[in-house]
Amino acid sequence: MAEQAQGLREWIKGQSIQAQKEVLDARTAGSRVVAVTSGKGGVGKSQITLNLALALQKLGQRTIILDADLGLANINILLGYEPSYTLWDVVQKHLSVRDVMQQGPLGLSIIPGGSGISQLASLNTKEIDTIIKGFQELESEFDWLLVDTAAGISPGVLSFVLAADEALIVTNPEPPALADAYGLIKSIWQVQGRVSLELVMNRSVSLKSGEEMGMRVINLTKKMLNQNVGFFGAVREDTHSARAISRQIPLVLLYPASPAAQDIGDMAERMIHRIKPAKRGRWEQFIYRMGRMWSSWPKAEDGPEESK
Ligand SMILES: Nc1ncnc2c1ncn2[C@@H]1O[C@H](COP(=O)(O)OP(=O)(O)O)[C@@H](O)[C@H]1O
Numbered sequence: 001m002a003e004q005a006q007g008l009r010e011w012i013k014g015q016s017i018q019a020q021k022e023v024l025d026a027r028t029a030g031s032r033v034v035a036v037t038s039g040k041g042g043v044g045k046s047q048i049t050l051n052l053a054l055a056l057q058k059l060g061q062r063t064i065i066l067d068a069d070l071g072l073a074n075i076n077i078l079l080g081y082e083p084s085y086t087l088w089d090v091v092q093k094h095l096s097v098r099d100v101m102q103q104g105p106l107g108l109s110i111i112p113g114g115s116g117i118s119q120l121a122s123l124n125t126k127e128i129d130t131i132i133k134g135f136q137e138l139e140s141e142f143d144w145l146l147v148d149t150a151a152g153i154s155p156g157v158l159s160f161v162l163a164a165d166e167a168l169i170v171t172n173p174e175p176p177a178l179a180d181a182y183g184l185i186k187s188i189w190q191v192q193g194r195v196s197l198e199l200v201m202n203r204s205v206s207l208k209s210g211e212e213m214g215m216r217v218i219n220l221t222k223k224m225l226n227q228n229v230g231f232f233g234a235v236r237e238d239t240h241s242a243r244a245i246s247r248q249i250p251l252v253l254l255y256p257a258s259p260a261a262q263d264i265g266d267m268a269e270r271m272i273h274r275i276k277p278a279k280r281g282r283w284e285q286f287i288y289r290m291g292r293m294w295s296s297w298p299k300a301e302d303g304p305e306e307s308k
Pocket residue numbers: 038040041042043044045046047048074202203204235236237238239241242245260
């Protein structure tokens with residue numbers, strides 16, 4: 001079985017982008033919502049979301065990013081542009097979600113959350129419906145919705161994670177980041193979230209040490225919480241990363257052969273094969289579930305209630 005899968009992957013790699021797309025479309029019809037999140041800030045979420053999205057585009061996967069950091073819009077800074085509109089304008093100015101969508105490199109689409117993200121908490125049902133409909137309309141045009149969230153365990157952030165199909169929990173090998181990754185997994189476990197969790201070890205010295213470090217967190221969550229977390233992959237520490245950020249050109253475009261760009265590219269390939277296809281209607285459910293959580297959870301930033 002494993003050999004067969006490997007053989008198929010090799011074959012797909014050898015085909016043209018168009019042929020790759022046709023094969024993958026047939027195997028993975030349906031679009032998926034993947035939240036990229038972390039316990040601690042500054043671990044590389046935005047960098048990974050943007051470059052993963054571009055790597056997916058390169059593989060012929062139609063990808064859209066929801067830039068959902070509550071305070072700081074990040075993706076636009078990495079790309080060096082100022083969004084004209086944000087999600088909030090869908091409610092305020094009655095624009096469609098498509099109107100606020102921005103075009104990034106390689107045909108990547110981006111929805112700037114901006115202040116609209118924090119305002120979601122105060123939307124009424126009709127307003128949430130408007131946003132749901134906007135997402136619904138776009139769903140058939142995309143294979144992936146990647147959500148770049150803020151860090152931490154506040155209800156606002158957790159609502160994105162819990163509403164997604166899959167969450168990539170980004171951490172790095174430093175003890176505070178590892179502890180916060182564990183804390184985030186524990187918070188998700190406490191609210192009995194059904195989202196499937198995968199760990200990404202960014203800034204690893206090597207792929208091997210990154211995986212070893214990741215497995216320590218994964219084994220701990222299994223032992224202490226009986227919560228399954230998968231290992232999604234390691235991204236190596238790479239000085240090209242800071243250079244790409246300062247030039248406001250994505251790493252996979254500016255330095256495609258750099259170690260971190262290669263690792264993120266490999267991750268995109270694994271993603272296509274590992275994350276299960278979802279039925280249509282996932283995006284609608286994603287926004288709906290999020291809206292419901294926003295309205296029912298306490299507004300204070302003090303985390304979810306302890307589980308009973
Ligand atoms: N693999 C890496 N190697 C070296 N530096 C990295 C790597 N990934 C991220 N960084 C650095 O970490 C900083 C924070 O990344 P960012 O994506 O903004 O984090 P977050 O979105 O989690 O706050 C960036 O300045 C970037 O240069």
